Amino acid sequence: MSDLPKVALVTGGSRGIGRTVAEKLAADGFEVYLTFVSRPEAADEVVASIEKAGGKARAFQLDSADRDAIAAFFKDEIKGKADLEVLVNNAGITRDGLMMRMKDEDWDKVIHVNLTGCFAFLKEASKIMGKQRSGRIVNITSVVGQMGNAGQANYCAAKAGLIGLTKSAARELAGRNITVNAVAPGFIETDMTAELPEKVVEAMLEQIPLKTLGQSGDIAAAVSFLAGPGAGYITGQVLGVNGGMYM
Numbered sequence: 001m002s003d004l005p006k007v008a009l010v011t012g013g014s015r016g017i018g019r020t021v022a023e024k025l026a027a028d029g030f031e032v033y034l035t036f037v038s039r040p041e042a043a044d045e046v047v048a049s050i051e052k053a054g055g056k057a058r059a060f061q062l063d064s065a066d067r068d069a070i071a072a073f074f075k076d077e078i079k080g081k082a083d084l085e086v087l088v089n090n091a092g093i094t095r096d097g098l099m100m101r102m103k104d105e106d107w108d109k110v111i112h113v114n115l116t117g118c119f120a121f122l123k124e125a126s127k128i129m130g131k132q133r134s135g136r137i138v139n140i141t142s143v144v145g146q147m148g149n150a151g152q153a154n155y156c157a158a159k160a161g162l163i164g165l166t167k168s169a170a171r172e173l174a175g176r177n178i179t180v181n182a183v184a185p186g187f188i189e190t191d192m193t194a195e196l197p198e199k200v201v202e203a204m205l206e207q208i209p210l211k212t213l214g215q216s217g218d219i220a221a222a223v224s225f226l227a228g229p230g231a232g233y234i235t236g237q238v239l240g241v242n243g244g245m246y247m
């Protein structure tokens, strides 16, 4: 047993689903390292809330679209300084629009943050976890990566790609006792979905057999399970947390 902190790294842990995941993993006993890109005050608030509850956390400004910065972060903050037990690839953005009008920059940005960023974190984490011969990786994909969604070609492509990445990584890393799974949220109440017009929300509810929107706690519970002792024999899976929207 090393004396290094037992860290769970949560990307985009400053708001929404990532915040609740960070708080849950801290309550589970991990020291949480969370990343954010634009709102330091939100990240500080999460750290304060975790510390108030008796846990430990640190926040890092780290753009998931910046591969060099991600490599430098692992070199400076993780390698030799922490036992990286859990990685949650959660940071994500939307730049919605119909395909024929979608700007190339909106396609590129969503793929860079939501897919390439996850690859960069996975690649670095797998080196550390590989040496430890243990680790849990959870990638936050989306129900629309499974179903498709008009107006979200970039986002759906990235999230579907993340499922392929999850399964390939699960096969590559299983020999080192590292599990890699995905959680696919349905329609969860966060800032990301708050912008949607009421009509769209009503139409969404029509598609959800459980007839209610999900909460970030529903996703945090799934992540906590996959990161916890009961899930050691589960890898390469996509756990839908979607109220039955996709079966």
Ligand code: NAP
Pocket (backbone or CB within 6 Å): 011, 012, 013, 014, 015, 016, 017, 018, 035, 036, 037, 038, 039, 040, 042, 062, 063, 064, 065, 089, 090, 091, 092, 093, 113, 140, 141, 142, 143, 184, 185, 186, 187, 188, 189, 190, 191, 192, 193
């Ligand atoms: P959110 O409320 O918009 O929060 C996004 C988080 O990601 C924030 O902490 C944000 O930090 C961070 N972030 C954004 N771009 C980043 C970047 N380039 N580098 C580092 N951090 C970045 O989103 P959410 O609804 O909680 O979604 C979280 C994840 O769940 C995403 O991957 C999303 O695709 C997925 N998801 C959400 C839903 C849903 O219904 N909400 C459904 C399916 C899947 P800043 O505050 O600094 O910008």
